[in-house]
Each structure stands twice: as C-alpha cells, then as structure tokens.
Amino acid sequence: KKMASQKAQVVLFLDAKAVDSLQEGINFKRSPVNDKSYIIYKNRSSFKACKNQCKHQGGLFIKDIEDLDGRTVKCTKHNWKLNLLTMKYINPPDSFIQDELEVELLDDGGLQLVELNPPDPWMADPRECLVLKEGEVKVTYLTHACMELQLGERRFMFDPWLIGPAFARGWWLFHEPPADALDRLCAADLIYISHMHSDHLRYLEQSQVKLTNINVVPFGVWKNVDEHLRFMILMDGIHPELDTCIIIDYKGHHFKALTFAGHMILNTVDCTRPNGGRLPKGVDLMMSDFAGGASGFPMTFYGGKYSDSWKAHFIKKERKRLLSYKAELVKTLEPRIFCPFAGYFVEAHPSDRYIRDTNIKNSAEDLNALINILRPDTVTWTPQPGSVLDLGLCLRDHTNRLVPQTLYGPT
C-alpha cells in the first residue's frame, strides 16, 4: 500500500485587521476555504487554535457560560468541556487532549492556521517489534549535530559538519571529531542532511565522499531501507521551508493506545516546533538541540535600545525559555533516553570576540538537570566525541542509569 505524503494546508487566513479585532480569550471563526469552524484562543500576544470539533462524536463547541475565566468551551451534543489554554478536556476529567493547529503569524500582522495531514504519519504500517541484541544498534557521537548510527548492517550518519568553520568564518567546532570521522562518513550507507545550513553539511563537497545518490524524500512517509530499517522525515511547524526532523525505526514498532513501543530514534535537530508539536511518545532515543544563540540577533545590533544590559537580559530570557520548552517536550514525549546535541559551536574567530563573550548559550548539563527533575524516568546522555551508546544493552537495563557496559569510548 502506498502512503500519501504528509501535507501542510492553510485552513484559515485572517488579515491584520481581523487579527486586531480578535478578542482576548475565545474566538469562533468559520473558514471560507472549507466552511469549517475553528476556535482561536488569544492570550495577550500568543495564540492557540483548534478545530471546532469535539473528540467525542464531532459536536460543535459553544462558550461555556459557567466558566468565569473565559477559557472553556462546551460541546452542544453531550456537554463535554474543553479548556483552550491547556487544550485538555476537563469533562470528562483527565481524558483527551485536543489536537492543536499551527498558528503562523505573518510579517504583515496577519495570521494563518495550518493543518498537517496526516498529523501522526508514523502510526502507519505498524510491525512486530523485535528485541535488540547487544552491539546491534550503536550510536556514536562525532561532533556538533553529527551522529553515526549503526543499525544492524547499515550505517546512517546525521548532519556531517566535520572540518573547517561554518557560516563563512562565523562558527567553529567546539569538539574536535574523532580522527576517523571522515572515513566513517565515506563508509556510511545513508547520510541525512536535516536542512541546508552549513553547520549541517559544511565541506561535504570537499571530503572524499561522492554524493552520487541524492534522494529528496516526501514528508511523513516511511522509506524502507531493508527488512528491518526504515525512516521518515517530518517538517517543522514553524519553518516548514527550512527545517526537518527524522524518525528512524529499526526492527519494528507497535502502539499501545497512542504510546509507541518498539525501537524508534527521534532527531528533532534545530526544529522550532517539529511536526507542529505532534511527535511519537515513548521512543527509545530522542536527540535535540539545546544551546540557542544561533541567530545574529541581538549581538550584532547597536544603538537605540540595544545596550549591553538589554542584550544580556534578552539572551538570558530567551535561553531560559528554550531550556524549559525542551525539558517540557521531553516530559510530554517520555523517551527512554534523551541526548542533547547540535549546540557545540563557538564563534572562535578573533573578530567575533564580542559575540563569543556575550552570546551565552545553554549548557547540555543544565538541560539534563532540568529533565532529571521533570522526567526522572528518562535517562540523559551527554556524549563526548567518540562516545558510543549500545541501545540494546541500555534498554535491557531497567535501573534508568547509563551503566558503563552500555557506553564505550570517552563519556
């Protein structure tokens, strides 16, 4: 059976005037595109949105007049209630979560609601899950966003920036990769380039790798590599034209309720809101960026309000926000192992001294510490170049620690 590619569709558009007239709290809107009804919840300058369709039997919501906070809607069919701030149903309590739509704010002040279809394509085509043997799946950290996955006979490599600076002379590798990193790159069966920024493929063209078989694969479709290995690429909800993330499935997966059980590896590198915030729960290993500080803003801005103290305050606030977003995501997705990566760069050129000194980044240790509090059942792994994680061994250990036998190389 051929799977259809995942599509992002604009289901409702509001111009700047219509956005201005949205009231604080609940707004009901009908789309002229498809004549369907939507709810937009405005909370100061942020927005949440969903279809006006009840999870029970598809009833329409109206304002719940008993709710004095103006956050709840009530279904006209059988009175289920939904809190729009949390997108959780409060009646029946602790039951469902409403699927959110992406809210894209446009430069001209307009807004559009985007629906990803299907929202969770990895559910397609479940397979029997097989036990991983020792040494069968090994994950090796090389540097920055570059990981090597050995999955049975195959070698899969992510985002090879292995030599030289990226972004002209702007970024330099924080970690020297292992000496055999380019040999490993040449030996890879598959190379995933998550997006076209030079810290994800820099100097690939200058290495000995001959890119003779470039595949652009459709979003949200399982791509079978062999009997046991397949992968699926998903788009980013905020920057669908730029960023992607990937799910690797080795030796099958199946679902209990909506929770995944089996062997999946999720890499959400640099995505702002991967797949619109909808991702598989309970994967074996999740990898994500953590550092922030990739943008030239605000360090390269001068004059006006951009004083050093304003910049320091802004950077601190932004980094804190990123850290709590990442930790919350891990709490929601409940991966067995979490690995922060793709934040290991430094503005090392002498002319970038000011940027290097002021553009403070999050540390992987800080994120892991937060995750250890919010989601103690998830094991955190902060590798050094050449560190290897044996996934089969690690999953067999139920102490929720990375015991030395599951790791090789520098740790």
Ligand code: FES
């Ligand atoms: S359809 Fe909404 S409560 Fe039944």
